Amino acid sequence: MDFVLLIHGDETLWDAFTEAERDKMAEAHRQFGRSMVESGVIVKYGCGLTRSHAAKLVRPDGPAVAGPYAVGREQIGGIWVIEVQSADEAESWARKMPYAPGDIVEVRPCDPA
Template structure:
């Protein structure tokens, strides 16, 4: 079953990281991806995202609106899509993920009918 692991975090904290801290976090996520693959997880996709201010919300009945969008300070900063046997297994992998200060990870099943 496919699950998406959505990384929610405070972009202002990420922006305060030094370049070397950002590189270390990126490398930690690459290692995490390799760890999942080596454990037999079908990693379908993983990516960090640009800042929410670079995104746009598009609705069919109006102009596109530039981000950020969330009411609070947390934005989605990255995603992994993995194929594992259960929600519990997806949650287990989410707990092993590299976290920046204040990050939380949302684990959500993908809709196989969509």
């Protein structure tokens, strides 16, 4: 079963990290990905995202609008798409993920349709 792990966080906290802290978090995520693969998880995709100000909201009946979809400070900062046996296993992996201060991870099953 496929699940997406959506990393929600406050971009202002991430922006306050030093370059060394950002590099350390990026390496922690690379190691996290390796540990999933070594444990038999099929990692279909993973990436960090650019800041939300680079986002465009597209609707079928209007122009694209710049900016994040959410009004609050929490934005999606990265994603992992994994194939595991159950929601419990996906949750377990989400708990092992490297977290920046204030981050939360949304675990959502992918629609097989």
